[in-house]
Amino acid sequence: MDLIVEGLRKAFLLIFSLDAGLMGIVLLSLRVSLTALLIGTALGVPTGALICLKEKFPLRHLALNILNTAMGLPPVVVGLFLYLLLSRRGPLGALGLLYTASAMIIAQSILAFPIVASLSYAAISAVPPLIRQAAMTLGAAPFQTTMAIVREARYAILAAVMAAFGRLSAEVGAVLIVGGNIAGRTRVITSAIVLETDKGDFSEAIALGVVLLSISLCVNIALYFFSRRGRATGYLWA
Amino acid sequence: MGLTLSVSELKKSYGGTVVLDGCSYRFEGGGVYAIMGPNGSGKSTFLRLCALIEKPDSGKADFIEEGVVIEHGLALMRRITLLLPSVGVFNTTVYENIAYGLKLRKVNKAEIEHRVLNAAEMVGLKDKLRRRAVTLSSGETQRMGLARALVISPSVLFLDEPTAAVDAKNSKAIEEIIQNIRHTLKATIILSTHDAGLAERAADTILTLRDGRATAL
Incomplete structure (x- = not known):
């Protein structure tokens, strides 16, 4: 119990003193996870829309099963495969990406993509067919019709993005393997917690844990606020 | 001015059930036509x-x-x-719903505002433009659908059972709007209805659909 109390005390000291080491780790974590989330969303939403809305999409059920399975991909497995691809003797070794933030972003993008794609598919398929017909009868081109349908699913898609962010911010296996947990370069909150726990510096680990939880809470509150406001007014951002 | 629509030998089946079986007719530009027929006759x-x-x-x-x-x-x-008889409502304001077709056509903002206000006034929704469209009653929703169609000044306006899902008061209001737009829009208007009174009052020509074919009365 003393360890936890001491850990919490140190956590608040570190946070409120804006400790440079801690800030570096936090900022890198945010950069990696938010960039990966952006990539996963940019690829995942169109993929979900394509599978749902394209008539005669080849092997639709197989594609959905693959996406649903990939939602539960173990991060260490993703990390391992990416490590083999990016290691010096791997097919992409020449790129020199192993143990860089870029490798961590790629790993987390792979984890985010199926979550966003699969949940976007579910969100878009729940939009009533009347919306498609309404857009078509008012003169929407096929792409504009798709955009009208995706727009109707925007709150559920936002929830999909929130779910993906939750997964990325808590992920440690993949970033540890492809990032290497190098201080100042690839050390993020989760990998730092693992290191500090191994070292027995529980207070530092708890401090990082508090920061991680705070970030998740802030992001979720912000997204919830936008979502609630959107449902009430019909506008997501305005 | 409304376009002329020439329909020839239209056939359509769903899962082996023939709905339209060589339907042909010529709808002259600017005319108002009502299509009647029993349920399942293929009007929609x-x-x-x-x-x-x-x-x-x-x-x-x-x-x-x-x-x-x-x-x-x-x-x-x-x-x-x-x-359509069930209007697909975009989850945004009434204003944005009515403006949707104009935005697709890249009409400028001032013109959109002017035309949306006019259309909303015509259907009696001018004071509800800032409301979320999904909170409208069924009669108001139908009138919003009508405004959404009118605002783009179509050359041909199809109305599928425009008064079917609304109460008597809204039905009368919608009929008045249809009477009004036949003079202002000068479009070809083709409506389907079960209401013989509406067909007689609103249309120049009444057709019946039976056994998958159209016949003028």
């Missing part, structure tokens, strides 16, 4: 095929302007519109 299918949102098994619907057949495509799609 006929309108969806004519409005080009569904493809027939065979046959064709040609839109003609000054004797020239207009090629099917987005440009033609933007000159015709269909109001």
Whole structure:
């Protein structure tokens, strides 16, 4: 119990003193996870829309099963495969990406993509067919019709993005393997917690844990606020 | 001015059930037509095929302007519109719903505002423009659908059972709007209805659909 109390005390000291080491780790974590989330969303939403809305999409059920399975991909497995691809003797070794933030972003993008794609598919398929017909009868081109349908699913898609962010911010296996947990370069909150726990510096680990939880809470509150406001007014951002 | 619509030998089946069986008719530009027929006679299918949102098994619907057949495509799609019995409501404000078709056509903001206000006034929704459209009553929703169709000034306006899902008061209001737009819009108007009174009052010509074919009364 003393360890936890001491850990919490140190956590608040570190946070409120804006400790440079801690800030570096936090900022890198945010950069990696938010960039990966952006990539996963940019690829995942169109993929979900394509599978749902394209008539005669080849092997639709197989594609959905693959996406649903990939939602539960173990991060260490993703990390391992990416490590083999990016290691010096791997097919992409020449790129020199192993143990860089870029490798961590790629790993987390792979984890985010199926979550966003699969949940976007579910969100878009729940939009009533009347919306498609309404857009078509008012003169929407096929792409504009798709955009009208995706727009109707925007709150559920936002929830999909929130779910993906939750997964990325808590992920440690993949970033540890492809990032290497190098201080100042690839050390993020989760990998730092693992290191500090191994070292027995529980207070530092708890401090990082508090920061991680705070970030998740802030992001979720912000997204919830936008979502609630959107449902009430019909506008997501305005 | 409304386009002439020439429908020839339209056929459509769903899962082996023949709905339209070689339906042909010529709707002259600027005319108002009512299509009647029992449930399941294919009125809605006929309108969806004519409005080009569904493809027939065979046959064709040609839109003609000054004797020239207009090629099917987005440009033609933007000159015709269909109001369905259940209006698909975008989850935004009434204003944004009515403005949707104008935004697709890249009309400038001031012109959009002017036309939306006019259309909303015509259907009696001017004081509800800032409301979320999904909170409207069924009669108001139908009137919003009508405004959404009117605001784009279509050359051909298809109305599928425009008064079917509303109460008597809204039904009368919608009938008055239809009477009003036949003078202001000068479009070809083709409506399907079960209401013989509405058909007689609103239309120049009444057709019946029976056994998958159209006949003028």
